[in-house]
Amino acid sequence: MPRPSSRQPVPDEREEIRAIYAALEARPLPRDCQMRTRCCHFRLAGHTPMLTLGEALYAARGVRASGRKNLKPHPDGACPLLGQDGRCTIYQHRPFGCRTHFCQAAGGMYPRKHVADLIQRLEALDEKLGGEGGRPLAGIIEEVLSKWPKKS
Numbered sequence: 001m002p003r004p005s006s007r008q009p010v011p012d013e014r015e016e017i018r019a020i021y022a023a024l025e026a027r028p029l030p031r032d033c034q035m036r037t038r039c040c041h042f043r044l045a046g047h048t049p050m051l052t053l054g055e056a057l058y059a060a061r062g063v064r065a066s067g068r069k070n071l072k073p074h075p076d077g078a079c080p081l082l083g084q085d086g087r088c089t090i091y092q093h094r095p096f097g098c099r100t101h102f103c104q105a106a107g108g109m110y111p112r113k114h115v116a117d118l119i120q121r122l123e124a125l126d127e128k129l130g131g132e133g134g135r136p137l138a139g140i141i142e143e144v145l146s147k148w149p150k151k152s
Contacts, residue, residue, distance in 0.1 A: 062093025
């Protein structure tokens with residue numbers, strides 16, 4: 001992941017990420033997340049969410065707010081963002097894929113036609129931030145935590 005030049009200001013991703021997530025919440029698609037976390041067990045569910053750089057920066061804020069400084073892999077292949085109680089430690093900061101995909105109990109995957117415009121906005125922000133497109137959740141968040149300065 002390219003590191004921002006000290007001469008080029010890095011845009012603050014928070015406002016755009018929050019706007020994208022708010023637009024998603026406003027969509028009239030039936031969702032009922034019960035935070036059962038089956039979808040967070042990547043080996044069992046057969047998927048790993050891919051994050052853009054903006055999403056990873058936003059998720060890293062949630063990780064830091066939870067008091068963690070890094071991610072530890074789960075031996076069973078579950079999301080490293082799950083806490084000891086088995087719940088998401090960054091639920092309010094969870095990535096777009098966690099909000100829209102995977103969980104059958106919550107309503108299943110959003111049809112792409114209903115979220116394509118939001119995906120394009122995430123991709124545009126990724127390009128603006130100098131990202132490299134979608135990357136696996138654990139790797140990109142860990143990279144952001146270790147290489148990017150802490151932002152409030």
